[in-house]
Amino acid sequence: MAEIRYAMAINRALADAMLADASVILFGEDVAAPGGPFTVTRGLQAQFGAERVRDTPISEATITGAAVGTALGGLKPVVEIMFMDFITLAMDALVNQAAKAHFMFGGQCSVPMVVRTPHGGGLNAGPQHSQCLEAWFGHVPGLKVVVPSNPADAYGLLRAAITDPDPVIFVENKTLYSMKGELADAPQSVAIGRARIAQSGSDATIVVYGASVATALKAAISLAAEGIAAEVIDLRSIQPWDERAVLESVTKTRRLIVAHEAVTAFGVGAEIAARVSELAFGQLAAPVFRVGADFMPIPFARSLEREYLPGEADIAAAVRRSLNWKPNARTKP
Amino acid sequence: MAEIRYAMAINRALADAMLADASVILFGEDVAAPGGPFTVTRGLQAQFGAERVRDTPISEATITGAAVGTALGGLKPVVEIMFMDFITLAMDALVNQAAKAHFMFGGQCSVPMVVRTPHGGGLNAGPQHSQCLEAWFGHVPGLKVVVPSNPADAYGLLRAAITDPDPVIFVENKTLYSMKGELADAPQSVAIGRARIAQSGSDATIVVYGASVATALKAAISLAAEGIAAEVIDLRSIQPWDERAVLESVTKTRRLIVAHEAVTAFGVGAEIAARVSELAFGQLAAPVFRVGADFMPIPFARSLEREYLPGEADIAAAVRRSLNWKPNARTKP
Amino acid sequence: MQIELSQQELLSLHQTMVLIRRSEERLSRLFADGEVPGFLHLSIGQEAVPAGICAALQAGDTVASNHRGHGHALAKGVELRGFFAEILGREEGLCRGRGGSIHVADLRVGMLGANGIVGGGLPIALGSALAHQVRRTGGIAVAFFGDGAMAEGVLHECLNLASLWKLPLIFACENNGWSEFSPLDRQFAAQLGALGNAFGIPSVQVDGSDVAAVCLAANRIVGAARRGDGPQILECKTFRWRGHYEGDPQKYRDADDLAAARNRDPLALSSARLVAMGISAERIGTFERTVEARIEAAVEAACLGREPDYAAAAADVYTQTAAGTHG
Amino acid sequence: MQIELSQQELLSLHQTMVLIRRSEERLSRLFADGEVPGFLHLSIGQEAVPAGICAALQAGDTVASNHRGHGHALAKGVELRGFFAEILGREEGLCRGRGGSIHVADLRVGMLGANGIVGGGLPIALGSALAHQVRRTGGIAVAFFGDGAMAEGVLHECLNLASLWKLPLIFACENNGWSEFSPLDRQFAAQLGALGNAFGIPSVQVDGSDVAAVCLAANRIVGAARRGDGPQILECKTFRWRGHYEGDPQKYRDADDLAAARNRDPLALSSARLVAMGISAERIGTFERTVEARIEAAVEAACLGREPDYAAAAADVYTQTAAGTHG
């Protein structure tokens, strides 16, 4: 066990995967010689050579499309899209090619590729460098979407993503890069699709992923002070997402809050809320409440961004709202 | 009043808008001289000249990005993306530029542009020519998304979309192009954001849009034969969607089914189900059920596509399921 | 460097072209009979391009194709019955009826798929070339694309990256002068060769109706790419005889254009050359009938195929591994 | 055709460059003091390009910029206090604090916005040029982009469309030899001029450190574009003095490269030319201090600005019309 930062855990997972499997290669903008804009890929070109770790020109569509061809050609490419906002330039390759090739070609082939990309605000990077767009990919059959919340999971899920035969979008959170956490000396893969109970509790379930896990844990602490025991579930992956783990928790707590940094409307929380509202309809003691960003582009100024980003207080308030909900109360639209 | 096909209603809306406002211009692949792959723009270049109606090269990113600049320059561009599947190539322009310019520039400007694009299956056009991706755009603050279900609405909503100061994605359905319906002799705009009660009923609410409206109306007929009076609400637009109309109906019927052709998971239905499950929690007599496509790419072969597309029977079954739902029944996950 | 082809080679090229032509004619009839679901884009008139280029390839080489991909698939040697079964939407199809004409693929022979997205195959071919390079397979990759695809930005990105990385990649442009219903001069302002020049990529223009010319040029540039000389462009001037899709009334096209196209029939040119070399028209005819018989047998078998299995399809969105779907 | 610039014109160009240089130096200090949120990309060393090009433009002409857009904004005449207030994240900012440095825009003076997406401004400028053409405004549009943006596919698409439609569009490349932390020769395999050639677009290369040279070249090509000669390329060789962003340790860059950059200081070159023309160093100094005073006043006012109003922002995602937000 040693303490490691989230960014370094990803770096280590990449290095270990490349050591374990000569077919793993990396490419992306400034990932090789410069070591990546967030230093995530630092040292990998020195360790594995310029053939396996490559800087590309600013050509997101081709980087991602090339990953598909490379994967079909027997390699396991891990590519980087520098900010998730730029994945808008790579949608054809992801949605029309990578996601569909296995199915559309009748199962003849798989497309074992990983797209690493950071999302999220907190750096005042403005409307085009902060978006959380993961819900889009949840809607695309054939893609998997992983969002680790801590260094150990970042390591373990990335190893699993690289081994996975299908295309995986591996979403990192920019504010988590500096997060410290324990990593085993011989860390293992973490299966994609299994949630983790980040904290047990019996009064309400909070479902979160990525950076929102830490926010929810903080909310849970302040709730605990009020005598409310919240259970925090870290989804780890949103496609597939661990429906069973969420339902089990909700069966116990009868209350569910889904929180994420992405815009609430049409976000990941919508799917989870809709699904749980359907499957646990008889068991829910209150409506499922969603916590997410307001319906606006993420603004630049410090005060604006601070107010925009869903925080600990928003999650705690939603939990309280759930607990205070009265069967006959009408929530105003 | 005269009968007109959906494709011709769009054609007429384009012509009327161009007559009414010299700043409206059209461009896209094969829309001018050839009149569009589905003949929607036929005759417009002859009527309005090669300056206002232009064929472009196969360059979706630039067509859409250029629309942003054209809109900022005082024109009202209406562009076509030939199949909604190709909008994957235009995501930057739509999401990072068009959607955000008004907000991000502090309200200095508006981006009055329309992107027309057909979605949907039914033509055995396969996995890359049939997708329904509208849910993505519902998640993007700054965009509006309209999906007309009949010729009169296609006309009226397109006129409204062209007049709208903000970017509108106008989603047509390929199987609707040949649909016939009445159009007033002097047809008016239809406000974006107001749903339409396509059929009144008191037993259950079916919320639909686009081609699924006709499917739901058929389901309503077969349900009526069983003595079930379904209310069918045609959303008309999904961003914004008419929450008030849906809630009013659900207050009456206490049961909601949301149906669309798009993949169920993370689809438009998720947002509506999540929102209504929250706001009408105390009033719902059964869970909100969603009807949509299975979680797979849309397959090619006739039998596969037929089975894949959600139909009348699926909607009727969901309504029955809702009506038969017993408070203590546990729905199996 | 080889400067002419043997009689045997020319016969083999002719055979591939006949295979493509007759297969597509057969598909056209099946389409007219309502047997083919979806859109059908035929490459009749363009057969010399895939035939000539694929003859220069080895089994391990890979090709990524476009929406007009039957010729590329057949020339690369996809299994014939599976080919027809796919286009007819049968379980026995190469893609189990899930893709159809626009997605025919046979990974076993290095055919990475037709593609519904104009330009979509370019970065895939580039990635495949990268895999050849990194894995030192000795193979090369070919991207087939039309003149219409030249306007897509990925062409530029791929020319650049292929040049920077000296990838073993052939940019094979089938320039038939049409993008759907629009002529080339209103679609693209550059010459592909000039673009190649700008990126330091050598390019060759050939008469895409002359299969021998295509094959000789392909031999040269495939050799160069295989040797490590980096990417190469091969632009083939060719003619689309049919509409953009079957059923296209082609109102946008005048009779002269069509006549000019028919004037340069790659099969007729090839036949004439074979006859001039002393091969009897009779022998060629017999030989063509053998191909036709193969096609007939494949079509017949394909027509007898089953409807695809929906449940199997639904369970195959992700790769099934020992650990389950979500491995 | 004008072959030299008057003393007055040169002074005015110098003034614009000083405005850009001093504004960015001021921003750099504000950044170091923690006053600037987010990323800050400075164009110090590149001032001659926006100064020279924008001097050739008229008020109605439009420019679309990139992430390194301060120079373009200032040269196009954006309101100075609003400029600083925006970068500092204030309600009084040009974008009410919602965009910041990467999104500075002032539509009133034809500045269509800096842009966070590399290449993102190209099609916007193209669309603006189309609006000029269709509305017969007599105006032209300029797309400013870096050498790194040349690799994006939209460049290709825009060159093609601009050429086909003969749009009044200037492709203004600021070639500073770096894409973030990667040098040009590992990023792009072509010369922009050769690409322009392929598309039939005339191009000029100028010394981007010589503001007079930039301005004269810009005058010529802006005139051509305005006359209806179609798109034009202006490639300016220039130097980025600072890191990619403020705070960039620049480990990837050696001292020689930096020294070479500093050697070609556009302001020093311009000063020297002015002095050689007989303008006293004193007069230039006084004149520079006037600019500095304007900047100081603007910064001071900007710093006094309010925090932006969240509720107002949230209510302004769509255009407010008489009929309500969802007009």
Ligand SMILES: Cc1ncc(C[n+]2csc(CCOP(=O)(O)OP(=O)(O)O)c2C)c(N)n1
């Ligand atoms: C991205 C994208 N845009 C548009 C289309 C519609 N489309 C299909 S084929 C075609 C024309 C292609 O022309 P070309 O590349 O010359 O190939 P050809 O049909 O002539 O063989 C178009 C516009 C598409 N399939 N994909």
Ligand SMILES: Cc1ncc(C[n+]2csc(CCOP(=O)(O)OP(=O)(O)O)c2C)c(N)n1
């Ligand atoms: C689409 C996209 N990809 C990547 C980035 C990250 N990025 C910002 S600036 C930059 C380099 C741009 O280089 P260049 O165009 O030469 O401009 P310069 O910074 O030299 O002025 C990159 C890669 C981005 N903002 N947008």
Ligand SMILES: [Mg+2]
């Ligand atoms: Mg063509």
Ligand SMILES: [Mg+2]
């Ligand atoms: Mg640069």
